[in-house]
Amino acid sequence: MKIKIGGIENDLYACLQCGYCTSICPVYNEVGWESASPRGKIFYIKQLTQKSIWDRILRRKIDINDALIKRIYQCTNCGACEEVCHVNNKPYEIWGLVKDWFYANNIDPPEILKKMQSTIETNHSPYVSGFESGSVADRNELLIKKYKLPEKGEVVFFVGCVSSYLLIKMMNSALKILRKSGINYTVLKDEWCCGNILGATGQGKSPTFQKSAQHNMAAVKATGANTLVTSCPGCYRTFSEMYPKYASKPDFEVMHFTELLVDLIDNEKISFKKSFDKKIAYHDPCELGRLSGIYEPPRKILENIPGIKLTELIDNKKDCNCCGNGGGLSSLEPDLAMNISLKKIDEVLETKADTLVSSCPNCRHGLSNAILEKKKRMSTNGGGDLGLDMMDITELVGKLV
Numbered sequence: 215m216k217i218k219i220g221g222i223e224n225d226l227y228a229c230l231q232c233g234y235c236t237s238i239c240p241v242y243n244e245v246g247w248e249s250a251s252p253r254g255k256i257f258y259i260k261q262l263t264q265k266s267i268w269d270r271i272l273r274r275k276i277d278i279n280d281a282l283i284k285r286i287y288q289c290t291n292c293g294a295c296e297e298v299c300h301v302n303n304k305p306y307e308i309w310g311l312v313k314d315w316f317y318a319n320n321i322d323p324p325e326i327l328k329k330m331q332s333t334i335e336t337n338h339s340p341y342v343s344g345f346e347s348g349s350v351a352d353r354n355e356l357l358i359k360k361y362k363l364p365e366k367g368e369v370v371f372f373v374g375c376v377s378s379y380l381l382i383k384m385m386n387s388a389l390k391i392l393r394k395s396g397i398n399y400t401v402l403k404d405e406w407c408c409g410n411i412l413g414a415t416g417q418g419k420s421p422t423f424q425k426s427a428q429h430n431m432a433a434v435k436a437t438g439a440n441t442l443v444t445s446c447p448g449c450y451r452t453f454s455e456m457y458p459k460y461a462s463k464p465d466f467e468v469m470h471f472t473e474l475l476v477d478l479i480d481n482e483k484i485s486f487k488k489s490f491d492k493k494i495a496y497h498d499p500c501e502l503g504r505l506s507g508i509y510e511p512p513r514k515i516l517e518n519i520p521g522i523k524l525t526e527l528i529d530n531k532k533d534c535n536c537c538g539n540g541g542g543l544s545s546l547e548p549d550l551a552m553n554i555s556l557k558k559i560d561e562v563l564e565t566k567a568d569t570l571v572s573s574c575p576n577c578r579h580g581l582s583n584a585i586l587e588k589k590k591r592m593s594t595n596g597g598g599d600l601g602l603d604m605m606d607i608t609e610l611v612g613k614l615v
């Protein structure tokens with residue numbers, strides 16, 4: 215089958231195959247095969263769009279097969295390849311268009327990612343059961359009963375699935391901060407998964423994604439809010455980029471929680487009652503930093519916390535190395551995602567920080583698991599203390615206000 219995808223041919227031909235994007239790719243650095251690198255993926259896709267004279271002479275059969283599909287999805291969507299490309303190619307956006315083209319041509323994503331669509335369709339969450347706050351209905355009831363929030367508000371806090379079902383501490387911290395700030399806020403009576411994982415895996419045109427977008431946007435409208443705030447960079451990008459791209463543009467402002475926190479600090483709506491006397495290293499989540507350009511608000515918050523000694527990773531901001539858990543990789547290839555996370559932890563340990571802070575529930579979840587894994591390996595090898603904890607910035611601020 216010959217691929218003909220509008221919008222990528224120029225990029226494919228602009229690629230000089232220089233390989234600047236190879237050594238910065240976290241997936242290539244673990245897998246080691248050229249076909250796993252951005253350059254290798256581009257080379258492969260280019261072969262599919264136009265067979266060369268040698269392919270014809272040698273009767274080489276280049277086709278869409280499982281190996282190609284695997285490589286296209288073997289990506290954390292970190293965007294690092296785009297940062298270094300000197301012909302301004304956006305490789306990870308090419309993979310997005312290829313995945314969308316796969317979907318439109320009935321070429322399925324890997325089974326586990328396809329299954330996520332049916333799980334979200336049925337449960338309105340990518341998780342099945344047995345998590346901290348139970349089902350979507352249990353979480354919604356908990357929010358309404360425990361927090362007794364009004365039906366209307368100027369600001370809607372969109373909790374997101376990781377904070378709802380895997381890291382309920384994050385949800386409670388955000389709600390504590392909002393309550394203390396005195397602003398007029400609420401949550402959705404029936405929040406559904408935003409669908410980020412579907413948009414990131416070529417399933418943005420699926421009926422499930424479309425229904426999630428329509429449901430969530432109508433639910434926000436019903437609250438009368440003019441602003442939606444979320445502590446998840448994935449939800450943030452879904453509302454601000456994926457809904458306009460695959461569904462429709464929200465008619466309310468979308469903010470990340472760190473942006474709201476800066477406003478609350480500047481306007482003295484919250485203040486720090488306690489100090490935090492620790493050395494902190496800050497990890498820029500790819501979807502918040504490189505892909506959304508939000509670098510300063512988290513740093514400004516940390517600089518305002520009494521007692522904190524803030525240190526930077528050697529590769530920070532636009533050069534920050536990925537935690538390994540984006541793009542569905544932690545579901546698709548958990549061992550690969552874990553190896554990338556472990557490498558990140560080694561990088562943090564070099565700073566001698568005792569607390570790693572990020573602004574993303576997905577990073578928080580993946581990197582905390584990597585810290586646990588590293589501790590486990592150390593105890594198998596005779597022990598020792600890693601001396602490193604992990605927190606999301608929402609949890610940290612929630613402890614101190």
Ligand code: SF4
Binds near residue numbers: 252
């Ligand atoms: S850096 Fe750009 S031009 Fe060089 S191989 Fe990667 S995508 Fe191609």
Ligand code: SF4
Binds near residue numbers: 242288291293
């Ligand atoms: S987005 Fe990140 S993981 Fe994906 S190909 Fe580019 S550098 Fe590699």
